[in-house]
Amino acid sequence: MYLNCHSYYSLRFGTFSEVALLELAKKNEIDCIALTDINNTSACLNFIRKAKDYTIKPIIGIDFRNDYQQLYVGLAKNNEGYKELNDFLSYHLHQKIDFPEAAPEFKNAYIIYPYRRFKSSQKISLKNNEYIGISNQELFQFHFSNLNIKQHKIVALQPVTFRTKKDFNAHRLLRAIDNNILLSSLPKKQQACFSEQMIHKQDIEMQFSEYKYIINNTIALQKKCSVDFDFSKNKPSLNQNTFTGNVTEDNELLKQLCNEGLKKRYKNNLTQKVRDRLQKELALIIKMQFVSYFLINWRIISYAKSKKYYYVGRGSGANSIVAYLLGITDVDPIELDLYFERFINAHRTSPPDFDIDFSWKDRRDITRFIFEEFKNVALLGTYITFHHKGAIRELGKVFGLPKFEIDKLAEEDYDYQSLDQIQRLVIIYSNLIKGMPNYLSIHASGILISQKNLHYYSATNLPPKGFPTVQYDMIIAEDLGLYKFDILGQRGLAKIKDALSIIEYNQPQSKDIDIHDIKSFKEDPNIKYLIREAKCLACFYVESPAMRMLLSKLKTDSYIGLVAASSIIRPGVAKSGMMREYILRVHNVERRKNSHPIMLNLMEDTYGIMVYQEDVIKVAHLFAKLTLDEADVLRRGMSGKFRSRKEFKEVKQKFISNCRKEGYKDSLIIEIWNQVASFAGYAFPKGHSASYAVESYQSLFLKAYFPLEYLVATLNNGGGFYRPEVYLYEAESLGAEILPPCINTSNFEHSIKGNCIFLGFMSLRDLDHKTSEIILLDRTQNGVYTSLDNFLKRVQISIEQLSILIKIGAFRFSQENEYELLWKAHFRANKVLANTQEQPLSLFDQNSKEYNLPKLHTSHLEIAFEQIEAFGFPLCGYYQILANPPRNTTTAKQLKKHLNKQIDIYGYLISIKNTKTHTGKRMVFATFLDQSKEVFDTVLFPKVQEKYKLKHKGIYRIYGKVVDEFSFLSIEVNRIIKQDYIPDPRYA
Template structure:
């Protein structure tokens, strides 16, 4: 009898989940209810999926509203009706237009107009599929609405359900205030739902309508006319686009042909082992109905290649030889003995996927191509939920707290009894709203390409990116048989692509090279030596301090070791203790004998240590005796996405019981389970690590042979792990001559000429992009600027923007001191500037002003650079108030091993972490006076006493230690050194 039920996907209105709604319906003995969220279908599929567990027959619909005003509720008579409703809603959401007062004539959906609206609009015309909704509250008015009673066959029960109790109603009012961005005390009643929008026992509802039994009968008939059906079973059909060509048979022939075509390039001498692997993969791909999935991915990659876009195919898809032959991935699964079953197997309950990375600059065009190439495409949705700080800030504003109080509530660990009443309310209701969806956003990379129109499953939003986005997330998509295509953007590929372009421009005589000849790169001794020394600044995935440390500890000097390192660095492996154990066994063959024989036989390449995601499947299957299907459930469950699902708990119990049956020692069982539970969700699939290692080798090659060009590409693509200043420093250490921006030499982005690197005009933090573009365009059109006067005549610019350029010394080619130029600029421009057209038509004569001789000091220039660029172009050690008392640096660490050292360092980065006991400790990286890098550790006792106070130079005193050959300093005390006083303000 409940045809108008809301969940918290009625955003900033509803107060509980779809499963809470089902539980409530079961409690109230309502055997059939309709989910009708406000202008939203996010909960619909999961509502249908979960309904049988609560013995509820689900009906789907939408509550169409303009703001809070309900225009009508529409119920889907069947799946086609649901599709109709989604089309209608999506059209309005995309165009951002209001709903009309009257619903369209749906073919397979029913419409219910609320009683109050019918009275207000004096509606008298209703078609066969339109009804008038009567709530419990409306029953008081019904006897006095004579003409309404004439529509006896049109009256149905419309008791809205938004709350379970008073607490839900209070949360609703807060959500409405947040949604309207007003104080709770100012929230008008018209913006709230009625407090009696609750679900009552069906018997009570029937009692309320006892004088109008025909209304109950009308409602029953309407509900019986509605049904919805989606297949959520384990044997559900895949809903992705079923064929790439016109038929499955043609798809199969095309996949075989493309596989055969790629064989000579990938395997010039393909032996029987490779042929056997290909046949095995093709058989499984066909049997699992993933032929079109491979072909669509091939199509996307082929388009990218035709446009000269770089890509990396990674994820478990890199375990497939067929994917390697089709060019989707660049990782040889045979070389790495990659486990194809990690990607697809007959027992796998979850869909496989390719993660395909493109340059962040190219990804938008690839996405556009996908939407134009295939008929039924949508971006995948994601839910942005209310999190602690966001909730506190929103509720703080709603309750009228001052900003300082809100900041305190956000930052501090508070004791409730110490708070005033209002602050306590913020904390109390913050817990209730925490985790509720705030708005529907976009999945970071997922795209759906389906056989049926996406509106068959959901309405779509139209976010600023301009591509339709379904209103559900990846988990629901998988549940209903929609498997996403992951199209990601990253900056590493853009660095490689741009570096090659810069090399062609700056070093046209450089020897030709093929950046895709991975076999040759892997064997390059210069690259491998560089990796062993961890000289990887700017290189994809291997430049962080933690990775640099691991490379040295593992003595990595080849591709296969780098593949392992790429997964070992992940947090799960390190936290489980397996990183340390792997290093010990890698460096000490005797230690390997401690591995359990079964574990050693399963993972000989990693000395019996779990390093990759597929190791979970191997251990679960071979060590614990789980089926491959159960093992895959275990692997997925470890990711956290499905950890709450009952199936995962059952597999966990079976893992332990099977091990006991096999007679393993209880301590061993718990140790192995701890390893599995600690890291599986945070480790990489081996193919994924291998894909990352390929991209690392490409960037390492460019750094090894074209270091300056590569560092400029790094700078032009947002840097990487470190801030811009550090990459500028690295370019200088590699032999580059760094120049401040210049109006005659610089472009908007950074540029290299020979070994001279000119920082881009846009490196100036306050310079407008349009100004930078205008300067370069004019220079390319009419030649270099000859003087400040010439520049002012040709470029439309205000005094503020011109002052920035002068202060950074962008007119140094004039030979005039910048202070003198600043005076001239102010005399010439004052506070105004003529429009560009007038300026070009009438160039006024320039007056010369008598200005005293002024000289800028190096110190003043450095502080100007810090203000305008964020860093100085000289050594920061030159700015110290007191010169360093020693010249100790990274080169001296070995001679101080196991002794204390006094050393100065310019702070690069700090990683704050916590011990197992919750105490804070820090890892920090510095640059010494010679420009070399060194690392420090602050254990909890020291971290609690000494703080890092932002960028700058620190004097450190500590003990030099070595772990597996990696030298670092265990800090005993530190102090931030003072810079000289800014001479510009003396």
């Protein structure tokens, strides 16, 4: 009886999930129900998947609306009808045009027009697949109408949008958020009627009891609709199933490519072990029908190579020698003893998963290529949900609260008892809408390449990036049998590529660098030194304070050690305490004996500690005696969304019961389970860590031998873990001279000549990109500028943009003071700018009238504040502008002298990490630069953090005790005082 039900995927309209809708139907003894979200099919697949658990027949369709005004409801007769509806919806979403007042003619879908769209006595002509729908609230009107329509064309159309009054209130708030208006200003036409609720089967039959034919028509229509998908464990993949169009040709092509790869990769080192591994993998890949997946990835990276795009193939795909031979990855699984079963095993039904990173600059072209090369392609969707702070801010605006009140509520800086009624409503309803989908976004990397048209599974949106995007996420896609290709954009690769170009320009004698010579990098003593001493600033994945701390403690300088560190640092391992235990076992041979013999045997390289995702499978299969299939369910279950799945809970119980059967003590079982559970989807596969380590070595090589060029490339690609100024200070400490932008020497990006780094126009926060383009184009065509007058005659620029350039010293070549130039600019530019549109540029230079200006002077302190305004930081550093100069010159290099003693040191805050103790109290790890631009680390335990509340960047005077843990020195802070800067001298 319910053919028009909404979930919260009717965005900013519906109020509960598709599963909650099924629960509601079950409660009201409804055995068939239609999900028809507004201009959206996101929930349809999961609705069908879950309906079987409630023994409810699912019908799916779409509620077509223009500006939330209902036109008609479409119901899919079958899978072809679902595609027809998706085609129609997608076309209008892509074109961003309204739906027509009358539905088109569908061959396999039914259309229901709401009764209220028609006037009394109107003669209605309906197609064979079209009906009029009447809600229980409209029965009285219908009874007295003279609508000229045949009885068999009338069905019940009772909308369902709410369960309770609270849902209705939430709906109104969501509609106000969507319209960006106060709740009190929300028009009636923008909200649903409170009557849009589900009532018990007997009650709705009673309400339609005078119109038995309507009930019969509705039931008959329900019986005609049947859409189904295969969600079973052993379902076939829906991905493109051949590459060449023929399975046999696919198989032969894969073998041919592998044989070619053997000659390139192993040359004179082709052992029987390699041949055996290749044959084993090929046999399983062909048997599992995963050949096309490998070939599609090979085609993508072949295109990248033809364009000289840098890429890194990572993830568990690095466990495959076939992937290595095809060039998809650069990790040799034989060298690292990576077992193929983590990637593909006979129990696996889903295709293998490759993650391929490209430069963020190249990724769009790679995506374009994929859409043009293959037929049925779309980006994978993901839903951005309402989070706590965002929900409070949105609701605060809807209720009309002032900004300062909203800020206090969002930051939880309040006593609930002291809140007024409106403020409490904001808190109550923020908790209700928290977790609801807010809008559809794009998955960070997922691309679907399907055998069939993707509109068989959902409609598609067309976001600003210009590529069709399906309306469901990765979890539902995998449930269905569609598996994503991961194409990621990464700045680290762009840094490496750009650094090589900069080196070729600045040091032409070094242009023949083989950045892929990883084998020699692994043995390079200078690179080993950087890793061992954790001097890795700007280097991919190893520059963060946490990684620097870990490397310092491990004192590793090997490839294997770096691979382990890349995974140990992940939250899952660190949270469980296994990171600390690993460090202890690295330094203490006796402690390794604490591990259970089975665990030590399984993970000999990591001293019996689970570090990689493969370790979950090893422990589950060999320690807890789960099948490989069950072990993989457990591994995948580590991700948050799968933890609530029935399959994961069943495997967890079997894990524990199997261990008890093996005779293990409960204390050991719980300890091992906690290690498994702590991974929480964050641990890396070993091959993934190995891939990251390869890129780390490339960046470490560049940092070791071409540090200035590499730091310039880092800045040009948006920096890294730290703010841009940190990399500039690092360059300065390595001997660079940092020069502010100049209209004659700077480019848009930063550049280097010798040891001089010229900041680019990109560093000026308020300079328009278009202004930069105009200046650079004119300079290229007409040569350098000779004076301010010459510049003004050639470049059309506003006085505001011109002032930015003058204040930052971009005209310093003229030898004139900035203040003098500003006076001249205002005198001369105003006249030039006033006539720019009417008068063409003069063919001949005209002398400008000279003005007698007083002698003006700019101090270095004024320059520093101009730079803070322009760049966000001063090139001289913040120590130069302290109100009270530092009382000491203590530096990070002196920490060792103060070991286990109190120290007084000044530091400029560059990184802060908030965390919580096991009791839930907040503590902070903070990283600083000392007066000589050396890095040092501190920890503020809860009592200290609560007292001083370290939050904002700036210079602090730090008092604390120097402590040592595995040769890593840090300061346990007991007092910290933020230092004031001098007043801005420009306004003194």
